[in-house]
Amino acid sequence: MYQSxxxxxxxxxxxxxxxxxxxxxxxxQEMEIxxxxxxxxxxxxxxxxxxxxxxxxxxxxxxxGLVGGDGAKLEEARKKGSLLCxxxxxxxxxxxxxxxxxxxxxxxIVAAPTAGSCGVLPAVFLSLEEEKGYAVEEMTKALYVSAxxxxxxxxxxxxxxxxxxxxxxxxxxxxxxAGSVAxxxxxxxxxxxxxxxxxxxxLLGLACDPVAGLVEVxxxxxxxxxxxxxxTSADMAASGIRSRIPPDEVFDxxxxxxxxxxxxxxxxxxxxxxxxxxGIAFRENxxxx
Amino acid sequence: MNSFDIIGPVMVGPSxxxxxxxxxxxxxxxxxxxxxxxxxxxxxxxxxLATGKGHGTDRAxxxxxxxxxxxxxxxxxxxxxxxxxxxxxxLSGIDLGDVHPNSVKLLLSGxxxxxxxxxxxxxxxxxxxxxxxxxxxxxxxxxxxxxxVNNLDQPGHVTEITSMxxxxxxxxxxxxxxxxxxxxxxxxxxxxDQEVPADAIRWLAHLEGILxxxxxxxxxxxxxS
Numbered sequence: 001m002y003q004s005x006x007x008x009x010x011x012x013x014x015x016x017x018x019x020x021x022x023x024x025x026x027x028x029q030e031m032e033i034x035x036x037x038x039x040x041x042x043x044x045x046x047x048x049x050x051x052x053x054x055x056x057x058x059x060x061x062x063x064x065g066l067v068g069g070d071g072a073k074l075e076e077a078r079k080k081g082s083l084l085c086x087x088x089x090x091x092x093x094x095x096x097x098x099x100x101x102x103x104x105x106x107x108x109i110v111a112a113p114t115a116g117s118c119g120v121l122p123a124v125f126l127s128l129e130e131e132k133g134y135a136v137e138e139m140t141k142a143l144y145v146s147a148x149x150x151x152x153x154x155x156x157x158x159x160x161x162x163x164x165x166x167x168x169x170x171x172x173x174x175x176x177x178a179g180s181v182a183x184x185x186x187x188x189x190x191x192x193x194x195x196x197x198x199x200x201x202x203l204l205g206l207a208c209d210p211v212a213g214l215v216e217v218x219x220x221x222x223x224x225x226x227x228x229x230x231x232t233s234a235d236m237a238a239s240g241i242r243s244r245i246p247p248d249e250v251f252d253x254x255x256x257x258x259x260x261x262x263x264x265x266x267x268x269x270x271x272x273x274x275x276x277x278x279g280i281a282f283r284e285n286x287x288x289x
Numbered sequence: 290m291n292s293f294d295i296i297g298p299v300m301v302g303p304s305x306x307x308x309x310x311x312x313x314x315x316x317x318x319x320x321x322x323x324x325x326x327x328x329x330x331x332x333x334x335x336x337x338l339a340t341g342k343g344h345g346t347d348r349a350x351x352x353x354x355x356x357x358x359x360x361x362x363x364x365x366x367x368x369x370x371x372x373x374x375x376x377x378x379x380l381s382g383i384d385l386g387d388v389h390p391n392s393v394k395l396l397l398s399g400x401x402x403x404x405x406x407x408x409x410x411x412x413x414x415x416x417x418x419x420x421x422x423x424x425x426x427x428x429x430x431x432x433x434x435x436x437x438v439n440n441l442d443q444p445g446h447v448t449e450i451t452s453m454x455x456x457x458x459x460x461x462x463x464x465x466x467x468x469x470x471x472x473x474x475x476x477x478x479x480x481x482d483q484e485v486p487a488d489a490i491r492w493l494a495h496l497e498g499i500l501x502x503x504x505x506x507x508x509x510x511x512x513x514s
Contacts, residue, residue, distance in 0.1 A: 001290045027291045041293065048299045062303070064343045103302030106345050106365040112296050114414075115305050121296075143296060150295030159295070160413060176295075213340035215303040269340065287342050289333055289380045 001026065001151030005193035005247045008148065012189045019189045020141040023148035042147070043140045045110055049099075049122040052109045056098040060105040064286055067216040068105060071098030088131050089228060096123035096227040100220030113150045113159040113172050116215045119223030120173035121146060124181060124230050134184060145183045146176035149196050156248070157255035161208035161267040164258030166222065171203035171254070174226035174233075181234030195230075195237035197247035202229050205257050207265035209272025212283040218273055298415060299360040306391055307337065307344035310411025312364065314393060315353015317419065317431040318407045320505050324399030326354045326376050332383035335390035337411075347380050350393065354378070359415065388420065405503065422503065425476040426467045433462050433480040435505040436490070441498045442468045442475040449496060450477060459483045474500070484508060 002008050002022075011022050027038045061068030071094055077083050078090035085093065099119030103109045109118040125139050134142075150159060150172060158164035159172045175196040182195035203226070211217040243250060264271030273279050300309040319326055331350055333341050341347055345365065352367035355374060363370055371378055385392055389410035398404050408421035419427050422437055429435050440446045447466070454461060460482040468475035484506055494502040 001292075001295075023292060027293075030291045038292075042296065045293070045296050045299070062343070063345060106301055106303065106308070106348075108299060108360050108362055109302050110297060110299050111305055111309075111415075115300065115302050115308070118302070144292065147292035147295045151290060151292070154290065154295065162413065212343060213336065214343040216343075286340075289338065289342060289347065289382055 001155060002148065003155045004152060005189065005196075009189040009193065018141075019148060019183060019192055020144035023144045023151070039140060042143050043136065045112075046125070046136065046140055046143055048108070049110050049112075050126060052099060052102055052107065053095055053122055053126055055107065056102055057105070057107070060101070060107075062101075062104040062214070062216055064212060064214055064216060064282065066211065066214070066282065067101055067220050069101070070220070071095075071101055088127065089231070091127045091131060092123045092227050092231065093224045095126055096120060096223040097220060099123065100223040104214070104216045104220060112146070113154070113176070114161070114169045116161065116219045117169040117173035117223065117226060119220070120170065120226035120230065121177050121180075123223065123227040124177040128181070128184065138184065142180040142184050145180045145192060149176045149179045149192070152248075153251055153254070156251040158258055163266065164254070165261045165266050166206040166208040167200070167203050167254055168258060169208065170219075170222045170226040171200055171206055173223075174203055174230045175200040177227065177230035178233040178237070181230060182237045185234060185238040187238055191237045193247035194242050195234045197243040197245070197250040198236055198241070199229050199233035200250050200254055201243065201245070202233070204254060205261070207261070207272045208267045209265055209274045210267065210269050211274050211279040212286050213267075213269030213274070217279075217282075300415070301349075301360060301362065301364040304344045305415040306411045306413050307341060307346045308349045308364075309359040309415040310391065310413075310417050311337075311341075311346045311349035311393070312353040312357065312359045313415060313417050313431065314395075314409045314411060315350045316356065316358070317417065317505060318395050318397060318405070318409065319354050319356055321407060321419075321422070321437070321503050322397045322399045322403055322405045323503070324401065324403050325374070326397050326399055328398040329354055329376065329378040330396040331378060331380050332385075332394040333380070334383050334385040334388065334392040334394070337391050337393055338382040351376075351378055354397070389418070392420070422476065423501070425469060425474065427476065427478045428465060429463070429478055429480055431505060433482065434484045434507055436479045436481065436485055437503040437505075438477045438479075438493065438499060439501040439503075440475050440477065441500065442470075442472050443498055446475070446496075446498060447477060450479065450493065453489055453493060454479070454481065454485070457486060457489055459485060
């Protein structure tokens with residue numbers, strides 16, 4: 001995996017290869033597989049996301065009872081046409097919540113990059129495919145773009161809430177999705193990098209403060225902001241807007257902010273929303289073994 | 290690192306450490322036992338104890354002991370499958386002291402009187418470490434074929450094992466030695482780059498001073514000696 005956007009953009013200029021091809025070729029080398037095998041593996045990941053989306057069950061609720069059924073509420077409102085955000089963003093919100101709920105209810109999901117942030121990429125990707133008619137092949141390439149961005153984040157900063165707070169989960173997923181959408185909108189490495197950076201800047205410092213330590217509150221609904229933020233950031237980058245702080249420096253800032261976050265806000269379930277009277281009450285009501 | 294460390298794994302939620310990691314601990318523990326699990330006493334520590342119920346850690350661990358993979362849709366219903374498979378299990382809490390917060394202790398019995406005691410931890414992103422076997426320390430990930438030899442603390446056992454591996458053209462990735470006391474019980478843990486054949490494991494098990502040989506094979510059909 002590459003450690004910087006700059007490195008990938010230089011290879012892009014030198015070889016004429018697309019961002020996604022550079023990431024795929026790196027996989028082929030590392031995993032000793034053919035380009036066809038690599039592409040098929042990524043397409044299978046995309047299909048697993050689709051399967052998780054279509055198998056959403058609104059009747060399920062999580063072990064704690066805190067999560068379940070909200071995706072169906074959004075679906076109903078969207079179908080009625082009552083959502084201010086309109087049908088496309090409505091669909092994105094709905095899919096993000098559904099996937100987060102499915103995860104909390106022990107359904108099969110694709111961690112991307114983590115289980116808690118598993119709704120961001122599918123919400124953006126599947127909605128774009130459904131509404132804008134992108135081919136599965138294009139979506140697979142876009143998923144490779146996500147993987148490349150996630151690799152940079154994992155090496156420069158972190159993709160773990162325990163290490164870097166929620167910016168490293170929902171934030172990372174949002175940056176990955178933003179870069180992928182910039183690619184789908186026709187952008188090259190530079191637009192991809194800036195879309196990712198613009199997305200991350202909006203979520204820098206986000207606390208990981210799960211109520212009762214569970215991947216439920218606020219994780220499920222945060223998938224919505226991750227997905228929507230990815231789309232607005234990609235639109236900005238595709239319009240020619242650039243991050244005034246270079247993308248690689250933005251992710252260095254993310255690493256530093258993660259290190260400054262107190263332990264209570266890094267997946268310990270001790271600070272933030274988890275430390276509210278209601279959050280504490282939920283924890284105390286939980287059954288143990 | 291490759292793209293599928295970022296996009297993936299496909300897993301049953303909600304948590305890579307508390308759910309997928311627990312499945313993996315179950316998988317590896319069952320393989321270390323070497324037969325189907327008949328009876329399991331499961332003791333959760335720390336964060337596993339505090340949030341395990343909400344993360345389905347209990348059901349994930351039982352699913353792992355049944356050999357289900359991390360993306361198996363049967364994980365939430367593993368208690369029912371355990372009953373069907375005639376696996377008796379008991380869940381409770383424990384304070385293991387100064388260990389990783391996501392730790393669990395397992396007392397397992399299988400067929401032919403086989404028993405094993407394991408402490409393992411889920412260390413993040415679905416990765417795990419086995420930290421204790423049969424009361425003696427260990428430290429391995431389960432990502433390599435792993436040979437665990439319990440023996441009397443006397444000269445020559447390391448040579449016996451390493452010459453056998455050399456004879457079989459097996460490269461040692463890591464090697465650890467621990468003992469309870471001078472001249473007491475010792476354990477040798479070897480992570481290998483190749484699978485150790487069953488006949489070699491049987492040969493080791495019959496040597497003077499070797500008390501028990503446990504093997505973690507990665508091939509799906511791999512069985513203990």
